[in-house]
Every structure is written in structure tokens, then in C-alpha cells.
Amino acid sequence: MLGGSASHFSISASYFTDVRLVAVVGGDFGAEERAVFDRHEVDTSDLEVILDGKTFRWFGKYEYDLNVAHTLDTHLNVFAGFEPKLSERSKNSRLVFLGNIQPDLQRGVREQVPNAELVALDTMNLWIDTTRESLQKTIEVVDLLIVNDAEARQISEEPNLIKAARKILSWGPKTLIVKRGEYGAAMFTKEEYFAIPAYPLESVFDPTGAGDTFAGGLMGYLASQEKLDEGALRRAMIFGSVMASFNVEEFGTERVQRLTHDEINQRFREFKRFTHFEEIPFERVREVSGSKFQVSG
């Protein structure tokens, strides 16, 4: 089925905004795959097809509780010779998501979008292990970093996530979003902290692509908003989580391909129900010989 980071991201984002995809794929990317993008009005004119190449593939296994993915093998394939060149239309994008590729290449794309209002970055343990310096340089020039919590700890070399976040934010990004699998996600800025649970699911068929689907929903929702303020970012986290929750219910992008806005908004509202509590501070009331008096507020 249609999988892959770019597919998960683009199809998820397409529910909220118009998506232009800049990517390289191998000759194994065919008419069927393109039809899915067309149906979701994903602009693939910047998609580069290398006929004698094979699409990048990730092989891994998940832990018992599906929270931890171990990379068994990463086939760079067509990425080995990839140098993304953006069309004029793509260069004028208001929001840009730098998918998980080698950090030098990501920085090359970032330099082509100097006027973007928000540039977000994804990465993975492979690049932290092998290209740490380049990765840090790339982090320095983006607005938003989206990683999982093991990656945030590994990038910053801080076991405590709050310290890890502070360190990463000191390098340049205004915002850090940390994905936590079944535990939800957290967002850090210099002034604010925001954290949400995951949508509770009884059956997770395939967690592959959940991170990309999350990022797609998040970036797509942000693109639909005039102001990229704290409130928009918070709602974007919820929409990203909603999209990810659909993604894991079936294999590949199958579930996310046939969503309605009503289904999306219904889960958004459920998130409010899952997280709401009344802000009533504690007041101690003691009974003293029949009458009640309050001790402090």
C-alpha cells in the first residue's frame, strides 16, 4: 500500500490546506500512488522520479507496547543522490516542512525559502548518530522542531526532557514539539508548555507513519490559520493527534485517505472532553463544634 513519510504527511495535511510535495521517488512509484495524491489535490509537480532507483525504505520492529520503534535497516536508495530544487511556487510557500532526510539537504531546502513564515523540521536517530553537527546547524535555522522524546533527549544529551527542551530552544527554534506515542505530545516554547494525551485506541494495527501523519495534520492546520500564535499551535497539536489516531487504525494511509471533516472535528471535540477540568482551587473547610470555617484559599 501507499506508505512512506511524504505520503503520510501530504495526505494528512491535504485535509486542511493545499499541499505541494517536493520529493524524490524510485521507479517503484507508479500510477496508483500518483492517483492517490491527485485525489487529495497534492501538487506533485516538484516530485522527482528516478526510474532506475528504488524508493527510500525503513525496516524496523516495534516493542510490545508499540511505543518504541527500533530501526533495523534504512535503505537510502534514491536519496543518496538527492539535491532538492524548489520551483518558484514552492519557494513562495508560507509554511515549509522539512521531512526526515539528511540534514545538509534539509538546510539546502531551508535556504531556498528565506521568506517562509514557519519552517518545521523532522529528523531521526540515524542523523543524530551520524551527522550530529550538521543536524544542529539545521536546527539553528528552523522555527519548529518535531521529534519524539528519545530523539529530543539524544539530540540535547539531556535525560530530563524539560532541560532537553530548554537546550534545544536555546539553539534557535521558537518551538519544540515532542511526540510521545501512546502518551501523546508536548510543546515547548520559551514561555509556554502544553501537553496532550494521545487519542485512546483499543486497537493499533500499524503505528508506522503516525509521526508523519501527526506532522501533516499539524502543519496543514497551521497553514489554514491566519495567525500562527500559541492558540493556533495548540489546536494544531490536537488536529495532528487526531490525524495520527486515524492513521494507526489501518495499514499505510488507508484510513486517512477516506476521512471526512466531520470525523476529524468529532475527535477534536473528544480531545476537549478527555482533557477538560474545572479550575476550582482547593479551599480547606473544617468543622469546628458544628460550624464550618475555612482555612486559607
Next chain:
Amino acid sequence: MLGGSASHFSISASYFTDVRLVAVVGGDFGAEERAVFDRHEVDTSDLEVILDGKTFRWFGKYEYDLNVAHTLDTHLNVFAGFEPKLSERSKNSRLVFLGNIQPDLQRGVREQVPNAELVALDTMNLWIDTTRESLQKTIEVVDLLIVNDAEARQISEEPNLIKAARKILSWGPKTLIVKRGEYGAAMFTKEEYFAIPAYPLESVFDPTGAGDTFAGGLMGYLASQEKLDEGALRRAMIFGSVMASFNVEEFGTERVQRLTHDEINQRFREFKRFTHFEEIPFERVREVSGSKFQVSG
């Protein structure tokens, strides 16, 4: 310093309600320890001291990220011959928390409080491993089970937490609260789901007792409320988390011993800030030749 499950629980709960402690301690429990309980007005008249015994001790180590505690050794000591007998006052308690002891003993206490409005239960991997049947019988006769997520999965033999919760609730308890360390806590009832993050802390000195402190704040707050409804339970989870966040900042019960209600309420309000988002569903707006129209709601 004063540690131990009962100390953490009682001191935490004492900020919200009057606490009566039924427990057994060894001869190593002295005047200093009793003074701390007195200062927090914890009623220790049901405290049994076995002079030639030693207090129950837990030895463990924590993982790198402090989320997972491994039990290295458990010294039952005085608990080996413990058969809790409740005074008339204790038998009339409106809320009862059955601390983490052998499940037969917990059931023995539960039978002594048939009129309690809410009976909560704590347990640990030791009892799941060694006394599974008795533990399940005890779970069947309580209203609220409070465990961590590994324990919830282990008790139910379900890797998926939502399925684990459904199974545990089918045995009898109306409510399951799952502690998740730095990821916060979740609450399950047959109809509702509620989840909160942990209070973000840059330095965690000692996570020991966080679970007991959480349970103390939770039960203490509930005891202060006239109605034990969903709203009260949700706020109780926040107050439990607030107390736990103070607990881990210093060793033993040191930080929690010198709290004010203002400090507690301040963190309660911060939790609202960390979790709030506006409930504005997505509306797709597209620009078509200069004018905008909306596609679905």
C-alpha cells in the same frame, strides 16, 4: 529521612482532609517520625508498633529517564505477621485507601469498612507475580484501583492500555487511575476517559514516594468534596499530580512537609495553563478567484 508509603500518602492527604493512619511499623519508627505525623494532624492511634520488628523496606533502582523503577529487593519485615484491626473511628471512614500490602490483608480491611463511600486500592508487581488470584478478588471489591501503566498491563494481561482498562473495570471497580511517571496520569471509567500530563520539572531528585504522594493528594482532595463525581475525580487527579510534583523535588517527604495551600493552588492553576486549548473546530476556507468559500464544517 521519613519515607515509606504511609508517610508519603498521609502527609500529602493531610493538606486536604483529616487523615487516620492504620499501619504497622517496626521499632525503628521513633519520636521524630511521630512528630511529623503530629504536625500534620495525622491520627496515628491505629498505628501498631512492633518493637522488635523492622519497618517494611523497598530497594530499587531507577532507569536513566526515571520513568521505570526496578524492584531489587523487598523486605516484608513487620508485615509478615500483620493483621490490620480497625478502630470504630476508622471503620466509619467515608473514604479508605488500601495501601500496597498483601491483597488478602487488603481484603481483610475492606471487609471492615462496608459503609465507606469510596475504597481505593494500591498494589505492585510483587503481588501481581505472587498472589494474582487474591489480588483479582480484592480488585473486585473496591471502587477505585490506582496503579502504574506497566502494572495495569500486567494485571489484565493486555498490552493495550485501553483494553487493559476495560478488562479491569469489568471486574468491578468503577474507576481505574493509571500513573505514568513523567507522562502524567490517565483515568478510565466505563463512560469517560481523562488524561493529564505531569507537572514539568527540570530536576527530579528522588522519584521514590511519588505514587503514594499522588494517591494521598487525590484521596485527600476527594475527601474534601461533598460529591465524588467525575468533576471531583478529575480535579483530584490534578491535585494528586501537584503533590507528586513537589514530592520529587527533594528527598523523602521533605518538600511536601512544608507546603502551603497557595503553593498547591498555584500549581493547580498552572495545570490548567498547560492543558487548555480553545474548542474551535476546523473549517476549510478556500480562495477561489479572489473570493473565499467554505467547504464543510
